[in-house]
Amino acid sequence: MAKYRAVPFIGLVTVALAVLASLDVSASDGANSLRERLSREVDRFADRFDGVVLVAQGKEILVERALGVSDGRNGAANRPDTLFRIGSISKQMTAVTILVLAEEGKVELDASLSYYLPEYPRESLSRDGVEVTIEHLLHHTSGVVRAEKLAGFESKMWSEPIRPALFLSELSKQPLEFTPGTKYAYSNSGYMLLGEVVRRVTGDSFEAALRSRLLDPLGMTDTGIALDAERRARLARGRFPLGSLWLDGMDVFNLSDTNLSDLKSSGAVFSSARDLWRWTRLFRDPDSAPLRRASIKAMTTPGLEKYGYGVVVEGEGLWRQIWHNGAISPLGFSSELAIFPEQGFVVVVLSNDDYVLGTGQRLRKNLVAVLKDDPPAQKPEPGLKEQLTALGIGGLMFFKRGEPRLLVAPLALVWWLWAAMRRRPRSRLSWLEKTLSPLSFAALGLGVIADGAARSWIIWSGSAGLAVVGWLLASRIANEPWADKSRLKHATGIGISVLLLLFVGKTLDPVGIPRLLVAWSGSVGALALSLRKFSAKNTARVEETSKYGS
Structure with a gap:
């Protein structure tokens, strides 16, 4: 009887294997179809975009494309390993550095900023009896005056070095714009102050603290602030519209790396598309990250205007999105980073074209639409609003x-x-x-x-x-x-x-x-x-x- 019973058993195994094989083929076909649709969407923007695009799911890259030129002077093409200034995407790196220091017991999020910067007049850090805390700075709810509003700061920011001592001196003369914690107001000043806190509590530079605590553990070898010769050669040169010509920002303003390092914690980081993908492991796989899950949860809990710590958090469920963009408009760099932790999707768009034209942002939105199986709604060409703004x-x-x-x-x-x-x-x-x-x-x-x-x-x-x-x-x-x-x-x-x-x-x-x-x-x-x-x-x-x- 045993040998007769083995026949249906073998048949069932055969059927099961066939079903699994068909499911595997179906999944493979689906992945290929998604790759094709993503690639077609990138193709639509190819004539209007200079930069690198990467879309991944988990440990698998679905699309990686380098488009346009990295240097308008000699026509050198962008490559997958081209480096870009990522602007305000740097802020989430600053936020995570602060959280790591909090886990080390060197920073308390609810502590007053004046505790870490004692020379900063206390009356300039409080309003209506409420003092500015580290968490207020992380959430952009501190009321600290934006750096761009400081007299002469914006014009000097791209033409001469702005030293931290001078910045703190000028900023400390300004009263808070509102009671801390009551309003949201995006502020580079707040994240520059956080960078100074990092320097004070570690006794090291902001970049050194960032590298030892985050970049090295995550294997991000193409990310940093100061450029050595090899990385300088791979850094794209930003291009931006000025009057009636495309001009090379670095040449026009004679900018140096020193100027950008003075902005360090608010937006001076450079990176590559693959390194930013590695960075997103913090959110996709918190258990393997150099940060506790509770800290990641606090960071990605939206506050006012859906802003967490250095990131915007939108949606819920399977399509909860953690994202941020960045720009250094006078240098012609723009960046987009979107993460869907529950799905494992990551979209990276890095460009050396001007941010105000919004090309990278429209491309990022369309790629997200493709991932959701929605029709892409954004056109490759900028609208009149973007044109006039530019x-x-x-x-x-x-x-x-x-x-x-x-x-x-x-x-x-x-x-x-x-x-x-x-x-x-x-x-x-x-x-x-x-x-x-x-x-x-x-x-x-x-x-x-x-x-x-x-x-x-x-x-x-x-x-x-x-x-x-x-x-x-x-x-x-x-x-x-x-x-x-x-x-x-x-x-x-x-x-x-x-x-x-x-x-x-x-x-x-x-x-x-x-x-x-x-x-x-x-x-x-x-x-x-x-x-x-x-x-x-x-x-x-x-x-x-x-x-x-x-």
């Missing part, structure tokens, strides 16, 4: 290598042309020329002074130059003897405006007509007003001729 007021920008696109008509040019069209031969200046023209240049001058850097002048030089040329041309033509008739003068002025519009806007997408109309609304309005004046003058002339004869 430039500020007017001019040209290169969205794609060799492809200039109009953002918005230089306002000065529009008004100068309108003023020139209204001039009469040998007449006194009109009220428009007396008021708006000087005001345009006054605004230009104030912009340069307020910014405190040559950047404003470079941004405006294209607009100002076009304005002067347009005014001279239109004014010269309008005052020629052969252009004495009102009709010819106005037609000439309008023609110049239209030609300039076509010349500058000809490279716009054919499908971007609505954007063109919005961007040139100032020109359309000015031309409409000019035509109205022209029509009114000719109507009056016709009426006068019919009344008194020619």
